[in-house]
Amino acid sequence: MTKLIGSLTSPFVRKVRIVAAEKHIDYEFIIDVPWEATTHVPDFNPLGKVPVWVMEDGRAIYDSRVIVEYLDHISPVHPLIPREVRPCLAVKRCEALADGIIDAAALVFMERKRPATQQSPEWIARQINKVNRGLAALATDLSKNDWCAEGAYTLADIAVGCALGYLDLRYSDEIDWRRAHPGLSELFDRLMERPNFKNTVPVV
Ligand SMILES: N[C@@H](CCC(=O)N[C@@H](CS)C(=O)NCC(=O)O)C(=O)O
Incomplete structure (x- = not known):
């Protein structure tokens, strides 16, 4: 059986779990935290990062963007990435922005x-600026629409929902994205009504 290797807190793993669920693709979930000394992740991904998707023939693929593209391709159920080039670009650009927010955070x-003495306040400020600019761009792109791209629920919404969920997990006291961007807040509430989002809320 195919396997997903990942942790319960990683927003990138969550993105893959939601996509696989939307596409009705079965897999065995192997929980592995790449920060722990006992991790086997580097045996599958030389970068030592999750998620990793291990196919039937034992070949491993990564990263999350490659995996979700693959999953969308192999199952006709509920297409999440448009086939046409322009709509596809809109969805993937939004995913890149959401993933970039997670990377910076x-x-x-x-x-x-x-x-404390080894931390760089300049570096931290630089990354926080990326998060805030990224959120502002997502909110501008969303505008008054219900969904992030192409007027329908796509991979873009899944990626954005995972990024917002990660900010809630790690920065709930510091980054009040709901107040700054009511449109994103409404989107997140809409997403959290979906069982696949509810079932994958990060667990620490
Ligand atoms: N671009 C990668 C990012 C994956 C990533 O950063 N995963 C984190 C967990 S959220 C990780 O495994 N970090 C371990 C490390 O950096 O050594 C993706 O989309 O899958």
Whole structure:
């Protein structure tokens, strides 16, 4: 059986779990935290990052963007990435923005785990600026629409929902994205009504 290797807190793993569920694709979920000394993730992904998707023949694919594209391709159920080039670009650009917000936020989270004297406030500020600019761009693109791209629920919404969920997990006291961007707040509420979002809320 195919396997998904990942942690319960990773927003990138969550994105893959939601896509697989929407596409009705079965897999075995192997929980592995790449930060732990006992991790086997580097055996599958030399970058030592999750998610990793292990196919029937044992071949491993990564990263999350490659995996979700593959999953959308192999199952005709509920297409999440448009086939036409322009709509496809809109969805993938939105995914890139959402993933970039997570990358920047995760860098800050890790920087703050270092001893206080080794932390760089400039570096942290630079990353937080990326998060805030990214959120503002997502809100502008969303405008008054119900969904992030192409007037329908797509991979773009899944990626954005996972990014917002990650900010709630790690920055609920610091980044009040709901107040700054009511449109994103409404989108998130709409997404959280979906069982696949509810069932994958990060667990610490
Ligand atoms: N671009 C990658 C990012 C994956 C990523 O950063 N995963 C984190 C968990 S959220 C990780 O495994 N970090 C371990 C490390 O950086 O060593 C993707 O989309 O899958």
